[in-house]
Amino acid sequence: MAEAIALIDYGAGNLHSVYNALKAAGAEHVAVTDDPKLVRGARRIVLPGVGSFRACYEGLTSIPGMVDALEERVLGDRKPFLGICVGMQLLADRGLEHGTTPGLGWIPGEVQLIERTDPNIRVPHMGWNDVGLTPHHGDHELLEEGEAYFLHSYHFVPEDGLDVAAMTDHGGGIVAAVARHNIVGVQFHPEKSQAFGIDLMRRFLEWKPV
Structure with missing residues (x-):
């Protein structure tokens, strides 16, 4: 199990579909887990997420030792990390859904409600x-341009534009992906994005960030 891809189970939904997408992309060992010990041995980590920012943050932090294990493996050991939807939003400093809730703070910024500038x-x-893709991430090894499936009311607004890896347009620009070193988060759902999403998962399995 030490070589497993850790798919974090913290009650945030969409685990089954993300698991299936990873397997379809060629992953041999995917461990759906809430065990920090397994996370510390994983070679790649995926944090999914469906629901509100607050509920997801509380679910993740309610698992004793999980955030410490994630920070040790991702920030310390720099193992490849993929956050999906709210799993990407949790990278921020805070979320503003149902009040202000702290995030992991791995990529500075906040998660705000999408403003309706057009009826x-x-x-x-x-x-x-x-x-x-943004110009400064145009040659990213993991991300590519294409069409993906989105489902969200809140969006990640990073403090540093260099952390923005991809954009989409929904009545204005919305961050579709963030990236920093070995950390990538996508607002869209690869597991619902058919061939585009499976291809992203396949590249994630092979990704060797510097």
């Missing part, structure tokens, strides 16, 4: 939309 724009942002 024709619907919130939540739901459905297929383009993903375009």
Whole structure:
């Protein structure tokens, strides 16, 4: 089990579909786990997330030792990390859904409600939309441009634009992905994005960040 990909189980939903996507991408050993000891031995880590920022943060932090294990493996050992939807949003300093809730603080910024600047724009942002890489991440080994499936009412606003790896347009620019060293978070759902999502998962399995 020491070589397993750790898919973190903290009651945030979409575990089954993310597991299936990883297996479809060629992963041999995926451990759906809430065990910090296993996380400390994992070679890659995936943090999914569906629901509110507050509920996901409370679910994650309620597991004794889990945040410490994640920080040890991801920030300390720099193992490849992929956050999906709210799992990506939790990288921020704070989320503003149902009041202010702290995040992991791995990528400075906050998660804000999508503003409706156009009455024709619907919130939540739901459905297929383009993903375009930012110029400074145009050659990222993991991310590529294409069309992905989104479902969210809140979006990540990083403090440093250099942490923004990809954008989408929903009545204005919305961050579709963030990246810093061995950490990548995507707002869209790879597990619901058909071939585009499976290809991303396949690249994640092979990704060797510097």
